[in-house]
Amino acid sequence: xxxxxxxIDLHIxxxxxxxxxxxxxxxxxxxxxLSKQRGxxxxxxxxxxxxxxxxxxxxxxxQIVAVDFLADFLGVLxxxxxxxxxxxxxxxxxxxxxxxPFEADSLDAIWSEGAxxxxxxxxxxxxxRPFLKHGGILAVSELTWLTxxxxxxxxxxxxxxxxxxxxxxxKLAVLEHNGYAPLGYFxxxxxxxxxxxxxxxxxxxxxxxxxxGGSDAARALVAAEELEIALYERYRDFVGYGYYVxxxxxxxx
Ligand code: SAH
Numbered sequence: 001x002x003x004x005x006x007x008i009d010l011h012i013x014x015x016x017x018x019x020x021x022x023x024x025x026x027x028x029x030x031x032x033x034l035s036k037q038r039g040x041x042x043x044x045x046x047x048x049x050x051x052x053x054x055x056x057x058x059x060x061x062x063q064i065v066a067v068d069f070l071a072d073f074l075g076v077l078x079x080x081x082x083x084x085x086x087x088x089x090x091x092x093x094x095x096x097x098x099x100x101p102f103e104a105d106s107l108d109a110i111w112s113e114g115a116x117x118x119x120x121x122x123x124x125x126x127x128x129r130p131f132l133k134h135g136g137i138l139a140v141s142e143l144t145w146l147t148x149x150x151x152x153x154x155x156x157x158x159x160x161x162x163x164x165x166x167x168x169x170x171k172l173a174v175l176e177h178n179g180y181a182p183l184g185y186f187x188x189x190x191x192x193x194x195x196x197x198x199x200x201x202x203x204x205x206x207x208x209x210x211x212x213g214g215s216d217a218a219r220a221l222v223a224a225e226e227l228e229i230a231l232y233e234r235y236r237d238f239v240g241y242g243y244y245v246x247x248x249x250x251x252x253x
Contacts, residue, residue: 001212006221008072010208014200016051017073018114019193019241020141024186025055025113031184031245032109032137034060040108043067045097045128046115050077050090056111057081057089064089069096097124102131109137114241116140120164121171126178132248138180144168144242146187154235157227168242180246188241198229 001009011017029035034042040062044053047066050073057064068074074092081090095101097112098119110132116124121142132138143158145167158165172182205222212218232239 001215001217003217003221006212006217008070009211010201010204010221010225012049012072012076013204014049014197016197017048018141019188019197020051020113021189021192021196022051022055024141024188024192024243025052026059027186028111028139028184028243028245029056029059031186032139033183034062034109034137037061037108041065041106042109042111043100043102043107043131045100045110045112046118047073047077048115049073050080052111052113053077053090054080054084054086057086058084062089062108063091065102066090066092067095067097067100068092069094098127100128100131104130105133107131107136108133109139112140114141116142117162117164122164122174122178125175125180129179129248134248134250136248137183137245138175138248139243139245141188141241141243142171144171144187144240145238146240147238150238151235154231154238157231158239165239168244171242171244175244175246179249179251181249182244182246184245186243188243190236190240192241193232193236198232201225202229 038061040060042056042062043065045067047053047068053064053066066077071094078092081087110128143162143165168185175182209218
């Protein structure tokens with residue numbers, strides 16, 4: 001089994017594939033001001049099995065297009081939507097986030113939790129902007145340094161994983177430079193990592209290893225996740241996930 005299939009197998013049964021929670025998605029919705037509007041069209045990019053998609057469909061008067069490049073995740077999302085009675089509000093599209101099939105000026109909001117790093121924050125916010133209507137909302141969560149400096153071990157790990165890791169002020173500047181007005185920023189609570197993401201993942205390790213006969217590749221994947229969890233537990237004062245909510249502004253150039 002290749003590494004991608006293993007990754008899918010480890011994560012597909014989880015309620016979410018990155019840090020977050022229903023309460024934090026609702027907080028971002030509140031900052032966006034979208035609750036007052038009707039007949040919205042919203043995309044949820046890198047939606048995984050739909051943790052945020054289901055909240056958006058429940059909380060907003062909207063049609064949600066859930067996008068992921070893994071059809072397996074979208075299959076689980078559709079089943080969850082049906083069970084929650086939300087199927088009519090949610091459509092799925094299998095596509096890569098760097099070639100989205102939307103028309104220009106067609107979306108009231110673009111949501112993306114724990115996923116934009118796959119193409120990089122700056123490229124993502126720049127490439128997705130044309131799909132938003134004027135005044136449309138961008139809401140993304142992104143790995144963020146919480147302090148101006150940090151332990152070398154932590155810095156080295158995340159720089160190697162994600163070159164664009166930065167402070168909130170640097171992310172807000174990227175938004176401003178790319179045609180967005182920031183409306184709000186907050187940091188995901190530690191329980192979004194420990195209780196909602198890493199905890200369930202850890203519980204899934206033994207069955208995952210058993211399914212794969214303790215193969216080298218499966219053990220390597222678990223070891224990599226364990227390392228990330230240990231780093232978070234040790235250094236959570238320095239690193240977190242920032243949630244950024246911004247409005248598309250008129251382009252002046
Ligand atoms: N938003 C979900 C999933 C976050 S994990 C949650 O918070 O639970 C990141 C997701 O991005 C995964 O579902 C992965 O399949 C998807 N992804 C990774 N690279 C992608 C790409 N290039 N295009 C579309 N989706 C991608």
